Amino acid sequence: MKKNVFGIFALLLVIFVITALINPKFLNAYNMQNLIKWSSLYGVMSIGVALVVITGGIDLSLGSVVGLVAVVLAFLLKVQGLDPWLCIGLTLGMSLLIGLVHGLLITKAKIQPFVVTLCGLLIYRSLGRWITDNQSLGPVPLEGDDGYKNLEEIQGLDYIFSGKIPIGESFNLPTPFLFLVVLGVAAAIFLRKTIWGRYLYALGNNEDGARYSGINTDKMKIVAYVLCSLLAGFAGLLFAFELDSVQPAQTGEFYELYAIAAAVLGGCSLRGGEGSILGVIIAAAVIRLIYNSINMIGISTHLEFGILGMVILLGVIGDEFLKKKMNQRQLAKT
Amino acid sequence: MPQPSPLLEVKGLHKSFPGVLALKGVSLHLGEGEVLALIGENGAGKSTLMKILAGVQPADSGDYFVDAEPVNFHNVRDAMNKGIALIHQELNLAGNLDVASNIFLGREPQKNGFIQEAVLKQEAIKYLKRVGLDISVDTITGSLPIGKQQLVEIAKALSSDARVLIMDEPTSSLSQKETETLFEVVKGLREEGISVIYISHRLGEVKELADRVTVFRDGENAGDLGKDEINHDAMVRLMVGRDLTEFYDRKIHSPGEMVLRTQSIVSPAFPEHSVSIEVRSGEIVGIAGLVGAGRTELLQTIFGITPALGGLMEVEGKAFAPNSPAEAIKSGLALAPEDRKQHGLVLPMTVRENASLPSLKNDQKNGMLDFEAEKKIAELAVEKMQIKTPSIEQIARFLSGGNQQKIVLGKWLAMNPKLLILDEPTRGIDIGAKREIYHLMEKLAGEGMAILFVSSEMEEVLGMADRAYVMHEGRVSGELSREELSEEAIMKLATGVEKAA
Numbered sequence: 001m002k003k004n005v006f007g008i009f010a011l012l013l014v015i016f017v018i019t020a021l022i023n024p025k026f027l028n029a030y031n032m033q034n035l036i037k038w039s040s041l042y043g044v045m046s047i048g049v050a051l052v053v054i055t056g057g058i059d060l061s062l063g064s065v066v067g068l069v070a071v072v073l074a075f076l077l078k079v080q081g082l083d084p085w086l087c088i089g090l091t092l093g094m095s096l097l098i099g100l101v102h103g104l105l106i107t108k109a110k111i112q113p114f115v116v117t118l119c120g121l122l123i124y125r126s127l128g129r130w131i132t133d134n135q136s137l138g139p140v141p142l143e144g145d146d147g148y149k150n151l152e153e154i155q156g157l158d159y160i161f162s163g164k165i166p167i168g169e170s171f172n173l174p175t176p177f178l179f180l181v182v183l184g185v186a187a188a189i190f191l192r193k194t195i196w197g198r199y200l201y202a203l204g205n206n207e208d209g210a211r212y213s214g215i216n217t218d219k220m221k222i223v224a225y226v227l228c229s230l231l232a233g234f235a236g237l238l239f240a241f242e243l244d245s246v247q248p249a250q251t252g253e254f255y256e257l258y259a260i261a262a263a264v265l266g267g268c269s270l271r272g273g274e275g276s277i278l279g280v281i282i283a284a285a286v287i288r289l290i291y292n293s294i295n296m297i298g299i300s301t302h303l304e305f306g307i308l309g310m311v312i313l314l315g316v317i318g319d320e321f322l323k324k325k326m327n328q329r330q331l332a333k334t
Numbered sequence: 335m336p337q338p339s340p341l342l343e344v345k346g347l348h349k350s351f352p353g354v355l356a357l358k359g360v361s362l363h364l365g366e367g368e369v370l371a372l373i374g375e376n377g378a379g380k381s382t383l384m385k386i387l388a389g390v391q392p393a394d395s396g397d398y399f400v401d402a403e404p405v406n407f408h409n410v411r412d413a414m415n416k417g418i419a420l421i422h423q424e425l426n427l428a429g430n431l432d433v434a435s436n437i438f439l440g441r442e443p444q445k446n447g448f449i450q451e452a453v454l455k456q457e458a459i460k461y462l463k464r465v466g467l468d469i470s471v472d473t474i475t476g477s478l479p480i481g482k483q484q485l486v487e488i489a490k491a492l493s494s495d496a497r498v499l500i501m502d503e504p505t506s507s508l509s510q511k512e513t514e515t516l517f518e519v520v521k522g523l524r525e526e527g528i529s530v531i532y533i534s535h536r537l538g539e540v541k542e543l544a545d546r547v548t549v550f551r552d553g554e555n556a557g558d559l560g561k562d563e564i565n566h567d568a569m570v571r572l573m574v575g576r577d578l579t580e581f582y583d584r585k586i587h588s589p590g591e592m593v594l595r596t597q598s599i600v601s602p603a604f605p606e607h608s609v610s611i612e613v614r615s616g617e618i619v620g621i622a623g624l625v626g627a628g629r630t631e632l633l634q635t636i637f638g639i640t641p642a643l644g645g646l647m648e649v650e651g652k653a654f655a656p657n658s659p660a661e662a663i664k665s666g667l668a669l670a671p672e673d674r675k676q677h678g679l680v681l682p683m684t685v686r687e688n689a690s691l692p693s694l695k696n697d698q699k700n701g702m703l704d705f706e707a708e709k710k711i712a713e714l715a716v717e718k719m720q721i722k723t724p725s726i727e728q729i730a731r732f733l734s735g736g737n738q739q740k741i742v743l744g745k746w747l748a749m750n751p752k753l754l755i756l757d758e759p760t761r762g763i764d765i766g767a768k769r770e771i772y773h774l775m776e777k778l779a780g781e782g783m784a785i786l787f788v789s790s791e792m793e794e795v796l797g798m799a800d801r802a803y804v805m806h807e808g809r810v811s812g813e814l815s816r817e818e819l820s821e822e823a824i825m826k827l828a829t830g831v832e833k834a835a
Contacts, residue, residue: 193702193703194698194701194702194703195694195695195698195701195702196701198687198691198694198703199694201683202680202683202687202691205680205681205682205683206676206679206680206681206682208676208677209676209677209678209679209680209681210680210691211639211659212637212659212677212678213680213691213692213745214658214659214660214662214663214664214692214695215660215691216658216660273680273682274682
């Protein structure tokens, strides 16, 4: 487990150093702030997917949940003019409900997670476009836009979710990073120090074995899907405040794939039962870093997906290789 | 017994698996037209040797001769080319294909890539006749009863010019009548000069069928018996290496309070039958029967895995209707399942994590894991059960079958169950660990625990049970007291011949 995190961390460092050597501008404060901010946003949503992947499941609806939450939040703030904190509560409540429905369909109706969340991907995306008539809108008023009530409170929220905390003279720490740290630590404690985390690993490795040991595996799987959607919803809030305008058709598109990629690159197996939060968060940062490096080094942006795909593939192959080695060493011991 | 150069011979075969030395230099030979019975307790290495003979897996070292020439099989096809075919315990037929296609699967008569259906059927009919099977070659294989499927499998082997048939517990799921049919076929094949290696737990069958018996014990040759030396006691003595009473070491306790009572419960697997059984504290109750008789399904219903469709259950006089293992565990039940890799353990987890899994709930503080308590449970299990492991942090997968089973038992003993349910408690376990598990059962019963176990191993039921139920096609066909227990009595009930009133 530790070796796993070390590998992905080494990858992060290598790409970081190479990019910095090729283009020193990479290191400037503005770029670093941006990198940290986007890595944090990706990190938050990847934590949720990691929990589900550890149970041996998958959530393809994550990007659509991010999009729907961002759209609904902007809609409630601007068009409905509801109390901002109430809007936050409603959107998070909505994502929790989505997770609950996923969990129930998967455990009680016994529909495969892939199918349930694939349908979710389509439904939530379309729902967001319908609510807003596919018009882009932002949660925070732009200059000259005065269709908003509760302006002060909205700006307060904007500062919380998308603020900058000055550190030193020229560097500002984006607040999403703080959320990532808090949520990441909480998730890691949940997985490693509580009985429920142990249950998730156990059922991810062997669902029957866990059930025969008296674990309510259905309940634990529902918990995983609820947490996953809730974290996706929270990421949706962060994205909404980050973006000037939310595009119902585009915001969050493909994010489920980035999150799943981060989970896999970070040491989770899609077969379930493996993975650590730290590894997944670092992997999410690697994915953002690769994007940034491609720009900084001046590689054609058309190659973005290709390079990303290659890095993930090589990372997973390397991981399998390491695992085999470790298994052999274990065997030799017995 | 001097033999002209044998058809098949192995010498000094070794084979090891992670954590187990399965074969420690075994030898075996087989003449033409000979029926050789290979017997031994679970884990003696019979199935491992069969797989090596049939090319399923290679030996680590040792010699293998066919027609006095050394051979080295890399796969099943190599073995088949030499005329050696394995009839699996779980049949390897494609249930959705018709009989003719199954017989020639992978060897279809073809012209330019097109299957010649007419030739295929004609040929198939020939081989069905040879095994005395009177069915249409168009029958969908999966719709046949298990005994007939087995004959199809034999026909398939014959069609590839097999000279040696290896049969791994062929009668374990057959009815009395199907068994008789199979024996007739085997005897017929022997007349034709075909050799058979026959693995069985049923010593009565061995006596009837075998020309010679080779006994394995714990991965080694324990001895051979010629045709006129084959008798029950001689076979058992070689199998367990001592007299039976000493091996099982049972003291009879007077049973105490009623722990489990089922009244006409119906398991989903056999909705048309109901089962009533009782287990008292301090009692070891066996459930015997053929594979597929519904024994495991009964245990799963009692343990809440497949909740009962009807009937009543009581644990210590209180109504009991579990809808999940969690509920059964709460009422004081524990189950060591038949398939311990799939159901008993979480293999990629450590000994500690496995041993503490059901107890975590009891030791938690607001949901936080109590690592100290966990360690204590695991260490106690290792000590009590004498689990041989480098440490409690060892991954369960890397331990031997016996040690894995001990982890399963250890994790339940930490819960202090009132009723311990064991499904095939010693399957795939070496003889040393086996004895330890028997000792443990005896000790726990002595302390007042109620024990209910299912076993396909005749000697185990005869040796361990105070009382046994025998199941047949989903219902209890009879109950035998310790005095009434015998191989014949069990087989009669297991194959559907009712107990004489």
